[in-house]
Amino acid sequence: MTIYSIIFYILAILILVTTGLAITRRNLVHAVIYLIFSFFGSAMLFYLFGAPFLAVLEVIIYAGAIMVLFLFVVIMMKADTGNERIFALRQWLPVAVVGLVYIAIGMGIIAGDPNSRITLKTAQAAPSVFGQFIFKNHWLSIEIISLLLLVALAGVLIIGRRSRKPSAAETSKGEL
Amino acid sequence: MIVPFGHVLILAGLLFLMGILCVVARRSLIMILLGIEIMLNAVAIILVGSSLLWQHLEGQAIVLFVFAIAGAEVSIGLALIVWAYRRTGSMDPNDYNLLK
Numbered sequence: 001m002t003i004y005s006i007i008f009y010i011l012a013i014l015i016l017v018t019t020g021l022a023i024t025r026r027n028l029v030h031a032v033i034y035l036i037f038s039f040f041g042s043a044m045l046f047y048l049f050g051a052p053f054l055a056v057l058e059v060i061i062y063a064g065a066i067m068v069l070f071l072f073v074v075i076m077m078k079a080d081t082g083n084e085r086i087f088a089l090r091q092w093l094p095v096a097v098v099g100l101v102y103i104a105i106g107m108g109i110i111a112g113d114p115n116s117r118i119t120l121k122t123a124q125a126a127p128s129v130f131g132q133f134i135f136k137n138h139w140l141s142i143e144i145i146s147l148l149l150l151v152a153l154a155g156v157l158i159i160g161r162r163s164r165k166p167s168a169a170e171t172s173k174g175e176l
Numbered sequence: 177m178i179v180p181f182g183h184v185l186i187l188a189g190l191l192f193l194m195g196i197l198c199v200v201a202r203r204s205l206i207m208i209l210l211g212i213e214i215m216l217n218a219v220a221i222i223l224v225g226s227s228l229l230w231q232h233l234e235g236q237a238i239v240l241f242v243f244a245i246a247g248a249e250v251s252i253g254l255a256l257i258v259w260a261y262r263r264t265g266s267m268d269p270n271d272y273n274l275l276k
């Protein structure tokens with residue numbers, strides 16, 4: 001057991017515990033903050049797997065931008081989930097059955113795959129090598145996702161625009 | 177030498193299961209979107225691990241695209257949630273029954 005495998009198991013436990021805490025919190029702010037810890041763990045896992053550029057992107061995009069966006073929305077809206085039951089009693093049976101079937105099938109697939117017994121060797125993809133690979137082999141996809149982000153920006157602007165107040169003539173008959 | 181690839185698959189599979197449970201069990205639109213983020217993150221872990229297994233950069237390239245799509249999805253999703261909250265004053269999907 002090398003130092004790398006010890007780091008992997010520590011990170012795996014950290015990720016699973018913080019994610020499990022996040023999905024069971026009633027308070028949405030607590031859930032978001034636990035999930036930030038989970039994403040930091042994933043970033044360190046990416047670094048361990050030799051993807052330093054993706055580790056940085058995980059911190060910036062997931063733990064930074066996306067979670068801050070969630071935090072803003074949670075703060076902006078009075079989300080009262082105080083009396084929410086995480087699982088209603090009549091949902092327990094389907095949840096347990098479906099989860100156990102998923103775990104059993106997944107374990108079967110992983111145990112039957114010969115690749116899953118290969119031990120990973122450490123390697124590192126330097127960001128410059130990664131960037132050259134991306135722009136040599138996937139330049140069209142890069143353009144497409146930049147266009148996708150632009151479309152998402154325009155869509156958010158259209159959705160977020162405050163809708164026009166209905167004029168008096170439209171509401172005078174008691175209907176919208 | 178890190179770990180067998182199967183352990184990475186088990187970690188990502190459990191993370192994906194947690195994401196599914198969060199999506200189907202929580203009754204708040206924000207938690208549903210968080211569950212989708214958890215699932216996308218689990219997929220990213222598998223892709224980076226397989227990129228290390230085959231010593232090829234293709235997996236990492238796909239993770240870059242997954243990040244971009246997650247960013248677009250979460251921005252549109254949160255804008256829709258804010259829009260629906262303004263119209264109905266609720267974030268519980270069970271309350272969206274105007275067609276009923």
